[in-house]
Amino acid sequence: MSYIIGIFKAIVDFCYYLCKDYGLAIILFTLISKIILIPVSIWVQKNSIKMVKLQPEINQIKAKYFGDKDAIADEEGKLYKRENYKPLATLIPMIIQLVLLMIVIEAIKAGIEDPNIDMNSFGVDLSTVPNVAKGLFILSPILAGLSSLIMCVTQNISNVLQSEQSNANKYGVLIFSVALSLYLGWFVPVGVALYWIASNLMSIAQMYILNFAINPKKYIDYEALEESKKALAELGSIGEKKQNIFQRLSDPNIKRERADYKKFFSIVNKHLVFYSESGGFYKYYRGLIEWLLANTNLTIHYITSDPDDAVFELSGKESRIKPYYIGEKRLITLMMKMDADIVAMTMPDIENFHIKRSYVRKDIEYLYIPHYMDSANLTMRKGCLDHYDTVFCTGRHQVEEARKTEEAYNTKEKKLIEWGYCLLDEMIADYESKPHKENETKQILIAPSWQADNIVDSCLEDILNALKDKNYNIIVRPHPQHVRHRGEYMEALKEKYKSSPNIEIQTDFSSSSTVMDSDLIITDWSSIAYEFAFTTKRPVLFINTPMKVMNPEYTRIDTVPINIWMRDKIGASIDLDKLGTVGEKADELIQKTPEYNEIIREFVNEYVYNPGHSAEVGGKYIMESLMKRKAN
Numbered sequence: 001m002s003y004i005i006g007i008f009k010a011i012v013d014f015c016y017y018l019c020k021d022y023g024l025a026i027i028l029f030t031l032i033s034k035i036i037l038i039p040v041s042i043w044v045q046k047n048s049i050k051m052v053k054l055q056p057e058i059n060q061i062k063a064k065y066f067g068d069k070d071a072i073a074d075e076e077g078k079l080y081k082r083e084n085y086k087p088l089a090t091l092i093p094m095i096i097q098l099v100l101l102m103i104v105i106e107a108i109k110a111g112i113e114d115p116n117i118d119m120n121s122f123g124v125d126l127s128t129v130p131n132v133a134k135g136l137f138i139l140s141p142i143l144a145g146l147s148s149l150i151m152c153v154t155q156n157i158s159n160v161l162q163s164e165q166s167n168a169n170k171y172g173v174l175i176f177s178v179a180l181s182l183y184l185g186w187f188v189p190v191g192v193a194l195y196w197i198a199s200n201l202m203s204i205a206q207m208y209i210l211n212f213a214i215n216p217k218k219y220i221d222y223e224a225l226e227e228s229k230k231a232l233a234e235l236g237s238i239g240e241k242k243q244n245i246f247q248r249l250s251d252p253n254i255k256r257e258r259a260d261y262k263k264f265f266s267i268v269n270k271h272l273v274f275y276s277e278s279g280g281f282y283k284y285y286r287g288l289i290e291w292l293l294a295n296t297n298l299t300i301h302y303i304t305s306d307p308d309d310a311v312f313e314l315s316g317k318e319s320r321i322k323p324y325y326i327g328e329k330r331l332i333t334l335m336m337k338m339d340a341d342i343v344a345m346t347m348p349d350i351e352n353f354h355i356k357r358s359y360v361r362k363d364i365e366y367l368y369i370p371h372y373m374d375s376a377n378l379t380m381r382k383g384c385l386d387h388y389d390t391v392f393c394t395g396r397h398q399v400e401e402a403r404k405t406e407e408a409y410n411t412k413e414k415k416l417i418e419w420g421y422c423l424l425d426e427m428i429a430d431y432e433s434k435p436h437k438e439n440e441t442k443q444i445l446i447a448p449s450w451q452a453d454n455i456v457d458s459c460l461e462d463i464l465n466a467l468k469d470k471n472y473n474i475i476v477r478p479h480p481q482h483v484r485h486r487g488e489y490m491e492a493l494k495e496k497y498k499s500s501p502n503i504e505i506q507t508d509f510s511s512s513s514t515v516m517d518s519d520l521i522i523t524d525w526s527s528i529a530y531e532f533a534f535t536t537k538r539p540v541l542f543i544n545t546p547m548k549v550m551n552p553e554y555t556r557i558d559t560v561p562i563n564i565w566m567r568d569k570i571g572a573s574i575d576l577d578k579l580g581t582v583g584e585k586a587d588e589l590i591q592k593t594p595e596y597n598e599i600i601r602e603f604v605n606e607y608v609y610n611p612g613h614s615a616e617v618g619g620k621y622i623m624e625s626l627m628k629r630k631a632n
Contacts, residue, residue: 009107016117023121026108026191030198033100034206044092045210048161050085053220055164059228066332066354093203101184101196108191119191126191140193141185147200148181149174154204160216164225253307253325260324261334264303267322270340271626273301275331277347279309284346284371287422287615288622293320296623301340305331331355340364341629342622346371348384357387365389365625369618370398373421373530373608375554375561377401382551386411390625392419392618395607397562404557417621420614427535428612431516441502442590443473445518449526450479451548456486458545459579460493463522466582468500475514476505479526483507520590522582525563533570534604539589539596540571541582562607570600 011032015025034041058076065071080087111117112127119127130137152174155162162170181200185193272292274285282304292298302311302323315321326334338358344367351357358364368388370376376385376398385391385402391414393399399416406413446463448455455463456478467474476493483490490507497503506514515521521532524545533540547564554561567573572585589596610617 005103005106005110008103009110012104012107012111013114013117016111021121022111022117022119022126022191023124023194026126026195027198029104030195030202034199034202037096040092040096041206041210042214045160045214047086048159049214049216049219050083051087051161052164052216052225054079054083054085056221056224056228059225059232063228063232063354064356065336065359071336071359097199100199101192104195105188105192108189108195111191112189121194124190126194127189129187129189131186137190140190141182144181144185144193144196145178147197148177151200151204152177155207158211159207160211160220253327256307257325257327257330261326261330264301264324264326264334265337265339267301268339270299270301271342272298272622273303273338273340273343275343275345275347276302276304276306276309276311279304279306279311281346281371282309282311283423283426284369285344285422287426288344288369288618289321291615291619292622293318295619298623298626303331303334336360338364341626342367344369344622348376348380351387352381352383367622368392370394370421371423372527373424373534374527374563374566375401377405377551377557377559378547378549378554378561378563380550382553383409383411385414388414390415390417392417393609394419394421394424395562395609397559397607400559401557401561404559408556408558417618418609419618419621420608420610422614422618424531424534424608425612425614427531431535436517439473439517439519441471441473442519443475443517444520444522444586445515445532446474446476446522447515447526447528447532448479448482449524449548450481451525453546454479455522455524455543455545456482456489459543459576462579463543463582464497464503466580467586468497468503470583470586472502472586474503475518476503477514478505478507519593520586522586529570533600534608537597537600538593539600540567541585541589542567542571542573543579544573544575566603569603570596 012025012029015028015032016022019025019028057079061075061079062072065075079085108126112119119125128137130140152170156165156170156174157163162173181196184196274289276282276285289300289302292300298320300321302315302321303326304311304323305326305328307325309323309325311321311323312325315323332354335355335357336359339360342365343358346369347355348368349355350366357366366388368385368391370392372379373394386409391398391402393402393416396418399418402414402416405411444467446455446460448460460476464474464476478486478490490505494505497505515528515532516536518532518536518538520539520541521529522541522543523529524543525548529540529542532538571589574582574585604611
């Protein structure tokens with residue numbers, strides 16, 4: 001080490017011989033060291049550009065394997081190897097700086113002891129240590145810290161790699177550099193601080209020269225980089241609640257989630273797993289689960305992203321239901337590592353977005369259970385079911401759509417099960433088990449959807465004005481989101497029509513009797529139309545507001561969505577420019593209710609599979625599929 005220090009002292013001494021001033025000698029030495037290290041700086045610049053160039057692909061890896069740190073590390077390692085990228089190269093400038101600093105400290109100390117060298121520079125004794133001399137020498141550590149601050153700020157803005165780092169990384173480096181400069185500047189000779197200041201300022205100049213000579217914009221697709229960062233950020237925000245650090249630490253669901261995650265993977269030989277996005281989705285599984293519990297010895301593993309899901313209370317009564325609370329973000333990792341024979345979900349778009357099929361088992365059967373009876377082609381995104389193996393279908397219209405979609409896009413053929421709809425079976429059974437009396441004054445329910453240009457937003461008052469003088473009890477039952485987001489308007493409606501005793505604006509949704517006791521429903525594109533008509537066998541009056549279209553390519557499939565053609569089968573529809581005829585059309589439909597009873601009954605038998613038996617059909621399919629696996 002003394003040999004290396006001797007060499008560096010000799011270089012500083014040579015600079016002193018040229019400048020005849022020790023301060024200028026230190027600045028010249030700093031410049032020489034920067035010039036000598038230009039090849040290293042160029043290599044680091046190119047390596048940094050390579051890293052940022054790879055960042056979109058790295059972000060894609062992080063998105064694909066979101067939450068699985070081991071998989072991400074493995075894939076990043078493969079990428080670095082493929083591109084011959086050296087991650088540790090970014091540390092080289094800092095290491096060189098620190099090594100040079102230590103050597104310069106010793107070289108300057110040796111210069112102080114040399115009687116042939118005058119340590120004064122422009123009236124300042126460069127051998128002075130600020131913590132000993134104090135006074136104005138306190139400027140030495142302050143200027144050193146300021147130079148580090150300026151360097152870090154400019155690097156955070158303009159350095160090809162540092163500018164793409166996280167704020168934590170940027171400010172972490174900044175704080176470390178400034179703190180180190182202040183500390184060293186206080187305990188080392190002023191000459192060392194001068195070297196540090198000169199080195200920082202020259203590093204800034206060098207950075208801009210390299211950015212000009214090797215311009216990162218020529219090599220990096222910054223548009224693709226921003227898109228990948230945005231997609232990753234959206235993924236990272238999934239399921240996050242706005243909580244401060246103390247709320248997060250005290251949130252009991254965080255600890256509960258970790259425990260349930262661990263418990264789920266501690267169980268081997270899981271045959272059947274259900275996933276529920278929220279507590280409201282259990283009703284779509286209930287028929288299947290109850291049939292399986294009553295007719296098999298199967299254990300039901302039920303994952304929910306709702307910590308208050310009623311399934312947790314149900315599990316206390318039924319030991320074969322094993323519920324787990326897993327939030328949306330941790331769900332990503334859980335699904336990647338899923339180990340089960342069958343995974344049943346009502347959630348479309350598996351594999352298309354953040355929820356992926358298992359990387360652990362490739363033979364899992366992913367089963368899609370619809371929570372609707374209408375057209376998937378119209379009301380869901382294109383390709384939403386492409387990565388499911390099996391799809392339960394409510395009626396022949398869904399089978400036809402699925403097959404024609406596979407033909408149009410040349411996707412794999414799925415197993416389509418003629419299932420039915422358990423929720424409808426339950427609703428019909430519940431409705432028919434209760435006594436119903438004729439309404440002395442016929443009741444009309446106005447039930448809008450929650451979509452753009454729905455009845456509330458476009459024509460509700462026109463409908464009410466057309467009906468208010470009719471001999472009907474009229475109930476407006478807005479979508480819950482209307483009550484939440486347009487509460488003031490709902491209260492204003494109550495005030496406006498309070499003088500009309502036959503009009504009620506209902507914002508309490510605790511009872512479903514309002515729906516099932518009505519003689520007619522007026523709606524736009526709400527699924528309540530099917531539930532009401534198929535259950536009560538009474539007609540629906542549809543208002544032709546703009547149609548909800550989730551898939552703009554729906555016309556590419558050679559079949560008309562049931563949402564469109566069914567409207568005039570189970571009732572009638574009115575265009576917005578003919579709302580003045582609402583009263584007459586309502587009269588007509590209510591008078592023809594006996595005819596519609598039979599029409600809708602025949603429609604259900606024709607377009608809904610296995611009325612009253614869908615739970616049995618679905619349960620038997622699941623058991624047969626599991627038995628085949630066991631046999632193989």
